[in-house]
Amino acid sequence: xxxCCQVSTDNWExxxxxxxxxxxxxxxxxxxxxxxxxxxxxxxxxILHRVQRHFGYLGQEQMNAVAQLxxxxxxxxxxxxxxxxxxxxxxxxxxxxxxxxxxxxxxKGAEKLSxxxxxxxxxxxxxxxxxxxxxxxxSRCLGTCGLAPVIMVDDQVYGPVTPSEIxxxxxxxxxxxxxxxxxxxxxxx
Amino acid sequence: xxxxxxxFFEGLQSRVLEATAARRLQEKIVIQVxxxxxxxxxxxLDVMDEFVKHVKSSGRQDVVLRKTGCTGRCSKxxxxxxTVPGQLPVKYERVNRExxxxxxTSHIQDGAPVVESALDDSLSEIHxxxxxxxxxxxxxxxxxxxxxxxxxxxxxxxxxHPETIKVSKVGCFxxxxxxxxxKCAYILHRPSKAMYRIHSEQDLDEIIAxxxxxxxxxxxxLATDQLVSKDFFDMYGDVAFFNRQSRVALRNCGVVDPxxxxxxxxxxxxxxxxxxxxxxxxxxxxxxxxKARLRGRGGGxxxxxxKWQMAFDxxxxxxxxxxxGDEGDPxxxxxxxxxxxxxxxxxxxxxxxxxxxxxxxGFLYIRAEYPLAIKRIQNAIDLSRAxxxxxxxxxxxxYSFDLEIRLGAGAFVCGEETAxxxxxxxxRGQPGLRPPYPVEKGLWGKPTCINNVETFANISAxxxxxxxxxxxxxxxxxxxxxxxxLAGRVKHTGLVEVPLGTTxxxxxxxxxxxxxDDKPLKAVQTGGPAGGFIPAKWLDMEVDFAPLAKAGSIMxxxxxxxxxxxxxxxxxxxxxxxxxxxxxxxxxxxCREGTTxxxxxxxxxxxxxxxxxxxxxxxxxxxxxxxxxxxxxxRAAPNPILSSLDHFRDEYxxxxxxxxxxxxxxxxxxxxxxxxxLCIGCTVCARNCPVECISGKRKEVHVIDQERxxxxxxxxxxCRFDAVERG
Ligand SMILES: Cc1cc2nc3c(=O)[nH]c(=O)nc-3n(C[C@H](O)[C@H](O)[C@H](O)COP(=O)(O)O)c2cc1C
Ligand code: SF4
Ligand code: SF4
Ligand code: SF4
Ligand code: FES
Numbered sequence: 001x002x003x004c005c006q007v008s009t010d011n012w013e014x015x016x017x018x019x020x021x022x023x024x025x026x027x028x029x030x031x032x033x034x035x036x037x038x039x040x041x042x043x044x045x046x047i048l049h050r051v052q053r054h055f056g057y058l059g060q061e062q063m064n065a066v067a068q069l070x071x072x073x074x075x076x077x078x079x080x081x082x083x084x085x086x087x088x089x090x091x092x093x094x095x096x097x098x099x100x101x102x103x104x105x106x107x108k109g110a111e112k113l114s115x116x117x118x119x120x121x122x123x124x125x126x127x128x129x130x131x132x133x134x135x136x137x138x139s140r141c142l143g144t145c146g147l148a149p150v151i152m153v154d155d156q157v158y159g160p161v162t163p164s165e166i167x168x169x170x171x172x173x174x175x176x177x178x179x180x181x182x183x184x185x186x187x188x189x
Numbered sequence: 190x191x192x193x194x195x196x197f198f199e200g201l202q203s204r205v206l207e208a209t210a211a212r213r214l215q216e217k218i219v220i221q222v223x224x225x226x227x228x229x230x231x232x233x234l235d236v237m238d239e240f241v242k243h244v245k246s247s248g249r250q251d252v253v254l255r256k257t258g259c260t261g262r263c264s265k266x267x268x269x270x271x272t273v274p275g276q277l278p279v280k281y282e283r284v285n286r287e288x289x290x291x292x293x294t295s296h297i298q299d300g301a302p303v304v305e306s307a308l309d310d311s312l313s314e315i316h317x318x319x320x321x322x323x324x325x326x327x328x329x330x331x332x333x334x335x336x337x338x339x340x341x342x343x344x345x346x347x348x349x350h351p352e353t354i355k356v357s358k359v360g361c362f363x364x365x366x367x368x369x370x371x372k373c374a375y376i377l378h379r380p381s382k383a384m385y386r387i388h389s390e391q392d393l394d395e396i397i398a399x400x401x402x403x404x405x406x407x408x409x410x411l412a413t414d415q416l417v418s419k420d421f422f423d424m425y426g427d428v429a430f431f432n433r434q435s436r437v438a439l440r441n442c443g444v445v446d447p448x449x450x451x452x453x454x455x456x457x458x459x460x461x462x463x464x465x466x467x468x469x470x471x472x473x474x475x476x477x478x479x480k481a482r483l484r485g486r487g488g489g490x491x492x493x494x495x496k497w498q499m500a501f502d503x504x505x506x507x508x509x510x511x512x513x514g515d516e517g518d519p520x521x522x523x524x525x526x527x528x529x530x531x532x533x534x535x536x537x538x539x540x541x542x543x544x545x546x547x548x549x550x551g552f553l554y555i556r557a558e559y560p561l562a563i564k565r566i567q568n569a570i571d572l573s574r575a576x577x578x579x580x581x582x583x584x585x586x587x588y589s590f591d592l593e594i595r596l597g598a599g600a601f602v603c604g605e606e607t608a609x610x611x612x613x614x615x616x617r618g619q620p621g622l623r624p625p626y627p628v629e630k631g632l633w634g635k636p637t638c639i640n641n642v643e644t645f646a647n648i649s650a651x652x653x654x655x656x657x658x659x660x661x662x663x664x665x666x667x668x669x670x671x672x673x674x675l676a677g678r679v680k681h682t683g684l685v686e687v688p689l690g691t692t693x694x695x696x697x698x699x700x701x702x703x704x705x706d707d708k709p710l711k712a713v714q715t716g717g718p719a720g721g722f723i724p725a726k727w728l729d730m731e732v733d734f735a736p737l738a739k740a741g742s743i744m745x746x747x748x749x750x751x752x753x754x755x756x757x758x759x760x761x762x763x764x765x766x767x768x769x770x771x772x773x774x775x776x777x778x779x780c781r782e783g784t785t786x787x788x789x790x791x792x793x794x795x796x797x798x799x800x801x802x803x804x805x806x807x808x809x810x811x812x813x814x815x816x817x818x819x820x821x822x823x824r825a826a827p828n829p830i831l832s833s834l835d836h837f838r839d840e841y842x843x844x845x846x847x848x849x850x851x852x853x854x855x856x857x858x859x860x861x862x863x864x865x866x867l868c869i870g871c872t873v874c875a876r877n878c879p880v881e882c883i884s885g886k887r888k889e890v891h892v893i894d895q896e897r898x899x900x901x902x903x904x905x906x907x908c909r910f911d912a913v914e915r916g
Binding site for chain 1 (some may be wrong): 226227229230231261262263264266503511516517519520521522525557558559560563595596597598599600601608612613614615616617618620633674676678682714717748750752756761764765774
């Protein structure tokens with residue numbers, strides 16, 4: 001264990017209190033719980049995943065707090081956050097739409113889907129609609145190539161999708177504020 | 190000590206057997222619903238929900254719902270299986286809420302299967318029983334299919350109702366025993382699940398006399414050996430897409446409940462681990478894997494046994510084992526399939542691998558885009574640990590090893606070993622220099638073995654059935670099977686597992702059903718962004734590491750994209766290059782700058798502004814990037830270009846010289862023109878053109894203003910008189 005993991009600042013309680021305003025308690029506890037681990041700094045990516053799951057993106061304030069609490073240099077936190085495509089540094093819309101641009105989907109006409117989405121929403125990849133409803137992204141293969149071409153809205157995968165079905169899918173989310181993803185029903189036995 | 194392992198395993202087995210017996214599944218009607226990311230996307234959660242409602246409201250106690258993983262028959266999902274005691278299992282395709290209602294009222298309540306919705310038309314004829322022959326490429330008696338035809342003839346001659354008995358064949362049950370090579374054949378009888386091993390025609394007569402006419406099992410001929418894919422074929426043997434396959438790595442996918450340790454054990458799970466820990470000899474494990482001639486399934490094809498030997502021989506005793514579940518090839522999904530549908534098998538394979546190299550700790554690096562795979566692996570880890578199969582003192586053997594999941598965060602380069610290690614360490618996932626190789630200095634500087642998901646999926650079978658058995662399935666160079674993710678313009682998309690050495694034609698045409706709409710095949714792309722194109726004329730090529738490399742492609746992780754005349758090779762090469770350009774980590778110049786420049790040239794070719802000199806430049810850059818990049822990403826990035834130039838240079842030339850794209854994919858090279866002869870002036874096109882660049886009066890010939898046309902193709906699609914020509 002390297003010395004950077006040990007807490008030596010005497011204003012630690014203050015620092016921690018300030019971090020608590022930036023991060024939810026469960027993430028603070030997660031960082032705390034793992035601080036003593038061997039190779040504790042290797043949990044950084046897992047921590048950032050948690051922060052993003054909670055906020056939808058990685059804000060500057062949150063990254064500062066992670067750096068403080070985990071005692072990892074901010075430069076490294078930022079470096080890691082910017083390296084990986086899945087981490088976002090800007091807030092996103094209520095629903096994130098991701099067009100699969102993997103090979104199978106590309107061959108089956110994914111470009112037409114993305115064109116249609118851009119037309120309907122009036123935004124490009126990486127952007128969010130003015131009303132904050134949708135963000136548009138593209139991704140590399142969602143692993144459901146057999147259904148190509150596919151799009152994913154939040155955690156729900158749709159496929160195969162035709163350009164005209166895009167309107168229907170979008171409407172579902174516009175109509176119901178919290179889109180009804182099918183409920184997971186578990187086996188009776 | 191070893192007796193305690195045996196005791197432990199027997200204890201586990203008897204507990205599971207008891208629990209399984211208590212469910213009394215064989216007396217009940219079992220409905221199984223596929224559950225995996227793809228199945229869910231197709232609506233299988235709704236299907237499950239609807240079945241739950243139906244079972245509840247019917248009040249029937251003899252109907253059981255089961256969740257299974259995914260078989261890999263993607264384009265037909267959601268798939269539902271219904272097994273009525275004493276009858277052949279029926280599988281349904283594309284099930285939705287209405288079909289659930291039909292299945293429930295007709296099949297479950299009234300005993301009449303819904304014939305028209307059976308998977309791949311498997312109920313086109315209804316049979317009471319079936320004899321499934323091993324196609325016998327390797328172990329068959331008297332060569333392929335001879336026994337099967339003899340048997341069918343005997344049935345016709347002697348059985349009172351031969352039309353109720355089906356005779357069919359499957360790729361391979363995985364028996365392939367050396368001593369009996371060519372001297373015996375295996376026959377599975379459904380629904381009794383009896384597996385016969387016959388040596389002569391007299392044996393066939395006896396089966397007819399005793400089983401067909403007498404209704405009794407022929408005890409004398411029952412095979413004593415466990416066959417690797419018997420359970421799979423018992424469920425799916427009548428489906429054309431599956432019965433040409435050999436299922437080893439995928440044997441449990443679509444058969445077991447991926448969230449149940451008990452089911453995994455029922456289907457032979459953890460037996461291999463028990464054997465390994467009883468033997469107490471890591472070298473024995475390594476030797477079996479060496480004998481199996483198992484080559485890594487992650488792309489490089491390095492012999493797994495050799496890698497394990499190198500790690501085992503290190504002086505340093507702190508060692509790590511990593512499972513590479515990054516699955517970055519955009520078009521491959523077999524690793525997800527295995528992680529989601531048979532997670533315990535991956536965990537068992539890893540524990541055995543860890544024992545072989547004497548590692549104390551292991552990591553499963555899974556891409557964050559696979560939430561269900563992560564959940565199911567975590568569940569498998571937790572349940573295995575709770576049952577003493579993972580963690581401290583595994584199976585009371587004294588050996589301890591634990592597993593942890595680490596998530597990727599969307600960087601393709603993290604599939605590369607050194608980058609993956611950096612990522613697990615919590616760093617930016619940039620590759621490092623090799624040597625030293627990870628087996629010497631890997632994670633935190635300690636010896637580390639990295640293997641692919643599918644590599645681990647084969648391990649338990651190798652231990653259970655022996656390295657020699659595994660080696661016999663494949664070719665002289667590489668043992669076993671390979672799973673391919675068949676996608677693109679093929680009729681049947683999905684996961685296909687075939688022995689190495691199977692021809693491309695068998696995969697694409699016999700299993701995949703050929704090209705969609707029966708268009709001509711252009712090429713098969715293998716290996717994803719690091720691979721190349723195999724032209725249609727090379728369809729007879731055997732799929733194995735060496736022949737693929739010779740053709741300028743690679744095996745890669747097993748993505749197989751079928752391309753037809755509708756696809757433009759230059760466009761696809763550009764697609765792959767834009768992928769690698771995006772994913773280049775930027776650490777070294779040939780890759781960072783080279784991929785960008787090559788992409789610019791390809792862009793020029795596809796919009797018609799390239800000159801002949803560009804082609805030379807492209808080739809030189811490609812070779813430079815191949816030879817001087819630091820890691821595999823940059824070194825393989827030019828492969829799609831070089832291989833397409835090799836096989837399809839004329840298409841490049843057409844783009845550059847004639848400014849023509851024969852597949853009409855490269856939008857900038859297309860022109861839409863309205864034919865003077867055919868246009869009747871219906872105005873439909875003019876009303877549909879988004880930029881209003883079509884003019885003409887009603888009942889007069891219309892004209893397109895080429896300057897303003899954005900080539901959206903709308904007019905081409907809406908004209909009902911074929912008057913709009915695309916050239
Ligand atoms: C850019 C790049 C990406 C890779 N991606 C993967 C991957 O997604 N999955 C994988 O198993 N191997 C991948 N590999 C290969 C691994 O580096 C490594 O060879 C493999 O995991 C070793 O396992 P095996 O011996 O079982 O094949 C990749 C290699 C490179 C250069
Ligand atoms: S070859 Fe490309 S991905 Fe690999 S280290 Fe160099 S820049 Fe990074
Ligand atoms: S739709 Fe066809 S027939 Fe009608 S005006 Fe256009 S080109 Fe002519
Ligand atoms: S291709 Fe599109 S833009 Fe061009 S004329 Fe036809 S409809 Fe109009
Ligand atoms: S290419 Fe789109 S899901 Fe794989």
